Amino acid sequence: MTQETFAALMNKSVRWVEEFEAGRRQADPQLSIIRLAALRLNITLERLLSDPVDAECIEDSEIEAVRRALHRHDVITGSCDDSSAEPLPVEQLYASLTHARLGFQAGHFAQLSGAIPKLLVDTTRAAQRHEGDDRLVSYEVLSLSLELTEAAAIKWGSTELAVIAGHRAVAAAERSENPVIKASAARHLGDAMTNHGQAAEAAEFVLAAARRLEPELLRSGPDGFSVLGMLYLKAAMAAAAAAEADDRNPGQHSRRVPDHLGQAKEQAGRLGGDDNRLWTAFGPTNVSLYTVAAHVQLSEGADALAVAASITPEAFHNLPKERRAHLLADRAHGEMQAGLREEAVATLLDAEELASEEVRCRPRTRTLVENLQLLGAGSAEGRLRALADRCGLPG
Incomplete structure (x- = not known):
């Protein structure tokens, strides 16, 4: 929209619009003016006040x-x-x-x-x-x-x-x-199988890869520790997903989750800290991220939030943006499970600011937004409606 068109809508001069947009007229504009602008633009007040976050979802x-x-x-x-x-x-x-x-x-x-x-x-x-x-x-x-x-x-x-x-x-x-590349590929296939509804088979596959490759990976130094640790993290997530899908005996899968997380933690200890070898972002912090995700997968929201709270701000900010946004999305899931729906909306908005596509475009997170809409978000209802609008979801 041109400044001339907006000026006409607001019944103001173009000079007024220029100064308003540049922040020279009022550092903190009167709410009545903001409400009028939202009315003239036919958008919600919450959407107008929110920071713009660009996201182009894939076609x-x-x-x-x-x-x-x-x-x-x-x-x-x-x-x-x-x-x-x-x-x-x-x-x-x-x-x-x-x-x-x-x-x-x-x-x-x-x-x-x-x-x-x-x-x-x-x-x-x-x-x-x-x-x-x-x-x-x-x-x-x-x-x-x-x-x-x-x-x-x-x-x-x-x-x-x-x-x-x-x-x-x-x-x-x-x-x-190259054993490191073999292990890296195996953990990705395990992730794909889990997301495709083949969680039990995924757990078996990545654990077989870990058993086969572990001696060579331990001789490969930090790269080997990183991909071996990721194999165990994928095994933990696969076991958690298998537990959710097994109506007869979920415990046979869920009992394995802590063991696999412990095996990953052992490799993180060998690594000695957080690193990003082969774009794994592996280390103690990523083990905590996967622990949060596993609790969410098992519908243990309160436990997920406790682990998320233990991650230090420094460790969090040292992660790649995708990992940080993923953690926030998982935390929002945990908050919804724990009945903290207003907090879940705030967490999703933080995730959107970090990596907007993780929230607006990823089906898993969009489903969370839809679920929050169905359940209601109390005082965060307006912000949730604005987020749903940016996700392209019906109001």
């Missing part, structure tokens, strides 16, 4: 572009494509992957749909055409690129696509001959 057509790349003959078979171009140097491939991965950890999920197809084609071509050590490294980058595809697909809510990418990542990792 179905963009997910289809990633799906088409995964379904290419050369990408599926690992054969040469029709291009006569030389394979990119492995250093350039890794740089492109790093840029995309950092975007994911910053909470920018939608933009990955443009980077992923090219990564998949370029790394497949490199793995086919490079020789010697460069071929092995190319398979590493191919596997890591497929892992990124899996992780992004989970955020997009396309679990079937995530499972496909996860299976391919494991196959590429085996060809890399």
